[in-house]
Amino acid sequence: MPTILLDRKRINKALNKELSLEELEKLLEYIKCEIKEQNEDELLCEITTDRADCFSTEGIIRALKGVLGIEKGLVNLNFFEDDIELHVDESVKNIRPYVAMATVRGLKLDPRALESIIRFQEVLHETLGRNRRKASIGLYDLSKLDKKIFFKNMDLEKIKFIPLEKNEILDGYRILSETEKGKQYRHLVGQSSAPVLVDNNGTFLSMAPIINSQDAKVTTKTTDILIDSTGFDLNFITSIVGLMAYALSFYGGKVGLVKHFYPNSSFLLRFNNRTFELSKRYAEEILGFELLEDEFQDFLLRARYGFNVYGSKYEITVPFYRVDVLGPIDIVEDIAIIKGYENIEPRRPPLETKSRLSEKSLLGSIVREVFNGLGFQEIVNYMVTNSILQSERVGLDPKEIGLIYISNPISKEYDCMRANLFPGILEFLQYNRSNAYPQKIYELGDVLRFQGNRIITDFRLASAIIYNSASFEDMHSCIYAFFKAIGLDFNLKENELPFLLKGRRADILVKNEKIGWIGELNPNISEYFSLYQPIVAFELSLSEIIKFKFPSR
Amino acid sequence: MMNKLQLYEREFKLLSRALDGYVEASSLSRDLGIPYTTLSSWIEELKYKGYVQIREEIYNRARLTEEGKKYAKSGLPEFILALILKQEGPKSLEELKSSFNEKELDVAIMHGLRKRFFEYFQGKLRFLEMKHDEEETLIKEIASKGELILKDLNQAMKILRRRGLLEIDEVKVLSFKATDQIAAMIKEGKYDIIPEISKLTSEDIISKRWLQYPIKAYNLEAMPPVQYFGRTQVYMRFLEEVKKILLEMGFEEADWDYIMPELWNFDALFVPQDHPARDVQDTFRVALDPLNIEEDFAAKVKEMHESAYKSSLGWDYKWSAEIAKRLVLRTHTTPVSIRYVYINKDKEAKVFCISRNFRRDLPDRTHFIEFYQCEGIMVGKQLNFSNLLYFLREFANRLGLEKVKFKPSYFPFTEPSVEGAVYHSKLGWVEALPGGMFRPEMLRALGVESKVLAWGIGIDRLAMAYLGIDDIRDLFSKDLNYLRNARLI
Incomplete structure (x- = not known):
């Protein structure tokens, strides 16, 4: 199970409550999260692998606001079309074919917020990213970059930038052999070349799955952030960028959509909510208890879904960051969770069977x-x-x-x-x-x-x-x-x-x-x-x- | 003073061995083939009569600890390390880490340096010479004899004890000798042997001999000889009890293969093919070529993974039949349940399985590569989540666990999922009752319309709590003494 570190003060402040440890423990059960260790300010928790949107303090606060009824329904995110362009070169096709990007502009990051976001990035790398093999994620300060960004495979000797851990310019070979991250993730790139993100001015953003450059490093002064994810499946890395944009937007920013130019197609990369049809009867049949119409709607909103009613059918809107929701059954579980398992009356199974020893x-x-x-x-x-x-x-x-x-x-x-x-x-x-x-x-x-x-x-x-x-x-x-x-x-x-x-x-x-x-x-x-x-x-x-x-x- | 001693035969037997000094009782017991408890009661009687003097001394008994036994077999780690350095040349600590676990490496280095088998040279360990020593001889000697009883500890023993390889406790050693006066009389032939009946025989009864001779009184203080009764192994006995409870609740028992394609162990459970649990670090693979898999079922599983269903997105990737064919040791008993549903379809059923599973865990007090799971399913069209909660509570209650609480959980193959925690008087709240409803994607692949409520319990952990064991490996104890004497209640 993923281990995450939560900012206890921020949670209390956002929920406007002084939650005791017991209260917090109980509340975290709603998102399958369990406190393992704690101190004054931080909670070390284990969380089940499904709720990737809650691998961060930011995601957990939004979920808990729903549970408590402080905020209900879909989280309000402001999207706009950014003027950033991402150009993908054909050369990455055989090494790491896909990259996805979005921006978040207008942020106010305090040191703890920045720390929390970096931790979220690391947890995503380890879990969904399968140690960066399936997906890597990077964050950059947009103010240091040109609007035009390229993703291409480059010879190691031509790659030259100051990697995050160092304070001198290294070439690609030295980056792979001298930095910790380089040694750790060497196997993800080629023998003599590596995929890089570089802007129109020749400023390197990163050696994509491995390490970022100092040039576009995100600090607490950064207000506009560029997010990238690289990997092998565009839908998948899009959801990773979406998860990161979702967490970052907690700090007051707007999410910018980026134009992607691939060799054979170009498009504006969007983060689309999904819809599923669900009837109240289906939920009742699965769960074994009756739901009043009001109650049903309240549970959906507190689980932070949106909905439209068409007769006896509901069209449920599942926000893009809920990567765990594959179908109506997952929404039904959320209804049971919001009701509270302790409020479900256990009922004797209506089965008459014969016992038999093998x-x-x-x-x-x-x-x-x-x-x-x-x-x-x-x-x-x-x-x-x-x-x-x-x-x-x-x-x-x-x-x-x-x-x-x-x-x-x-x-x-x-x-x-x-x-x-x-x-x-x-x-x-x-x-x-x-x-x-x-x-x-x-x-x-x-x-x-x-x-x-x-x-x-x-x-x-x-x-x-x-x-x-x-x-x-x-x-x-x-x-x-x-x-x-x-x-x-x-x-x-x-x-x-x-x-x-x-x-x-x-x-x-x-x-x-x-x-x-x-x-x-x-x-x-x-x-x-x-x-x-x-x-x-x-x-x-x-x-x-x-x-x-x-x-x- | 009487002229002649009146001795029973058994008294004579003992005294005649102890005329010229102290004789040790336990070795005499072996020599004469008389149980020690009997012999010591005879000696007690002789002492009461004033015929013998007794001496009780405290001796040291040295036995090997578990670790000691291990090293008796494999050799002491400093010897192993020295041999590696001798054969393979100087090595750094980093290079040696693959051959030893961390603690063992520390131990090997410490003692190897002490014995000057090797030395540090330019950051590496360099071989000097290897001498066989008393520590090595001693550990082997004790291993072959089981224990060593002796008056004083020598230096090597003290070292082995410090190393935690030897455990030393004290035992009383009983010796006796005839008093000078009695010894003299026996030597001079001043005694008669008088008959007595110590063991009543059928012949004694028929011939009425039992009326003519004294019958030796039984010493009520003496320890009786130890007897061992045949018995079911303690852990198996616990599992039998659990089976009984499940039978009472209307369940039938099932089991299936231990070695199976990943199709059944993972894919059928909706575990995506790149899930970390499927890595070689976590799951045992078997060195056999893949066998054929059920093509029609594989096709449905592929569909469920690749999101070909309208009602579910699936995992959205290209599913590989090659991965699904890899043979593994099953990592859980869930395939048994899934297989049952696949074969029996919508037949209403309650099924359980208590059987073994295998995971590539590093062994420690709570993990071993092989372990039992107890799990089961209920199949029926009318079943729902509240029925599952009822079952979990009822089952826990019947196991003697009165308090149960539920909270949300996640398993790839069930939705909704639940984790049941039970209250144990010693351990507090223990999460031991996971469960959930099979996902609709799975039901579709299995070709059923019913709901399937699945549950499992961490039976090893529960058994450890019941049996008061704190190391999971003791459930499969190799110690006959423990198995023979474990309490049943």
């Missing part, structure tokens, strides 16, 4: 009854495990058992999915060498294998007994008890599994189908686990047993 759980509980009764302790291991443990250490070939590897493991210790339970059981015994013997343990769980070009999930049961005279019949008798309890016959047939002791190893067969094995551990294997007492173990497929017991499924 076959796995059913069989699992029988296994537990049997093996608990026989004095075994259930253990649980992770499914993500270690390939050496699963193969080499128990003498099995990873290909043969269909071991599935993770391609991006966090460490070698957890690099595959278990294909058998018993290696984990042996590891457990190794870990518990200093605990009292005899030890009798079992595990129920899924294993995964890649076999016959399919990923197979097999529900397994495995168990081991270890003490100084553990032997085959100790376990044979347990299996016998288990099969008797589930009403199946089984028989044993000698096998050649390498991790078991010759003459003391067998497959478990049901109706001539092999479903598992039983045997005394080959001491060569148990020695790997530093276990020096006899071990008898078995592992079988409960999935196979389910097939026998519940053939219809």
Whole structure:
């Protein structure tokens, strides 16, 4: 979740209230924002990713004014046609094809306001901008610039300006290798060239996704700001510029629309509100409570939507900065939020259904009854495990058992999915060498294998007994008890599994189908686990047993 | 003074071992194959009769901590670091950061410098020499024996304890010896062995022997031998209880694949393809070639992402089937619910799933790469948001959590969404009950007209609170001692 820093004083002043922390906390719930830390002046908050318009103090104030009914309906923004021209050169096509711009003129920025706006820019970079890859945002002082601005790809050696962090002129190469931002975002531009914004006088605005120049730096004296966003999707970067213009306009400015000249088209870039049709009945059907007409309208206005009524239908105007609203359902949620979740009466779901346990759980509980009764302790291991443990250490070939590897493991210790339970059981015994013997343990769980070009999930049961005279019949008798309890016959047939002791190893067969094995551990294997007492173990497929017991499924 | 000692056989057995000095009780217990608790009660009895002298001494018992056990396996970090420097030449701290976590690196450097395995040279660490030492030997020895009991700690032990690798506690060691007078009498053969019945047998009863000989009285002070009963693992037991509650509320159980294409894990949940959660840093991918995906469903998912619906804008980008085909370990159980709806369509249903999921989190006390989720859905044409709130409150109540409050939340696949917080006596308000209604875009892709109310609970966190555990990894405890002795109530 994005972390944002809010200006507590500004919020109180704008709402004309001295809100206690508890009151503020409650109020912020309306915009899915939660206070994590606070001091006198600032609140460190976490906010859900949807409400990008509220990633700033400015946006939050406007939303809260609606919640409290101080200001209702659409936020009044003044647009005008600015005389700035943006010319996009063909050369950016293959590196960062789109740029969008707007201006905000007539601003009064105090130091805290400027700080707040810069933070908003950073949060947008990290979240919607996906670390500037999907969209970058820049702000410039218009008074330092010519009306004509160009976006083009330029050779690094020809790029020359004083980047924000420095106080000398650097060329493109040095900017990328010597500034922090240059090193951090180097991968976003070319090897020997980079997209730049530069005005008609040759003043550089920025190396677009990376760093701005000192020449057009925004300060508290700045009254007119140019906003740009660059990226790969014009609609998307337009919404980013819109979000920034929306926040800036809080400080008294008018939003100027900029003429864009692309190689094959030119247009005035606008920020259009969207409209959706919504009926009160639909909202009631989704939410499960009735809404009075007045109430419905009041909720819409307090959520800062506009509307027109056509009979029983409402045409809702969604402001351009509400990038999270994709359809009517999102407006319905806002209605519920403004009503307050605590004011919604929970109602019993009108469903009559039959409960049913899965076959796995059913069989699992029988296994537990049997093996608990026989004095075994259930253990649980992770499914993500270690390939050496699963193969080499128990003498099995990873290909043969269909071991599935993770391609991006966090460490070698957890690099595959278990294909058998018993290696984990042996590891457990190794870990518990200093605990009292005899030890009798079992595990129920899924294993995964890649076999016959399919990923197979097999529900397994495995168990081991270890003490100084553990032997085959100790376990044979347990299996016998288990099969008797589930009403199946089984028989044993000698096998050649390498991790078991010759003459003391067998497959478990049901109706001539092999479903598992039983045997005394080959001491060569148990020695790997530093276990020096006899071990008898078995592992079988409960999935196979389910097939026998519940053939219809 | 009597002429001859009257000894029971078991008394003779003990005394004859302790004629020439103190004998330690626990090793004698092992030698004779008599449980320690029994043996110590016999010694107590001999002392009461004045036949033996007892000595109780405090010894140190050294055992490895979790960290110690780890290093016993992997080797001490300063050795690992020295080996790297030896094989790969001098390295800076920055270069070493990939091989160690930060704390481990600090530890390795500190002790490596102490042992003069390497030194700082021009800002880098340079290998000097590596000597096997007592710390290394000791940690291995304790690992193989489980514990070491001894009177005094040596220097290496003190160091290992300071390093937090060794935990040392005190144990009482009981020894006994025959008094000089008794020892002399036994040596001179001045004793009779008298029969007694210590364990009553069927033969004793039939032959009426039990009437002729004294029956040894049971020492009520003695500790009985320890017994372990078979039992369900504590966390699984908790999950079984939760299942029971859901069955009572009319739910049926479902589960599905752990490995699936992103189509089902992400795309079907309306998570855009460039969402950070889908990065390799956050989601485990599987080293297998992509399998076929359901083409018709994929087509509908593509439509929903690319905004082909009149009633929704979608995410407005070019959706890629290649990304949707990538195989991942599922990161949540939601695909199980979605799959259920995809197959059963508008059938009215309540479904739950308690199963495992995988996320590429760095392990710490509250995160592990593998974890359980408990989640479910209700499907029906008449369902609405107030029904979801009812369910969440009811479920929390049945779990023993009386106080529940709701607030707005956001999940990409539900709208409206809710976060339920429950009040826990120790932890205060805990956000543990997220929920919401499947978005209309999803319902359309799934081909249903019903509403789907979805919910999930952070079952791991809840279980930790119930079981009084503060490290998530202990839910899968490897410690048999803990599992055998965990309290059930």
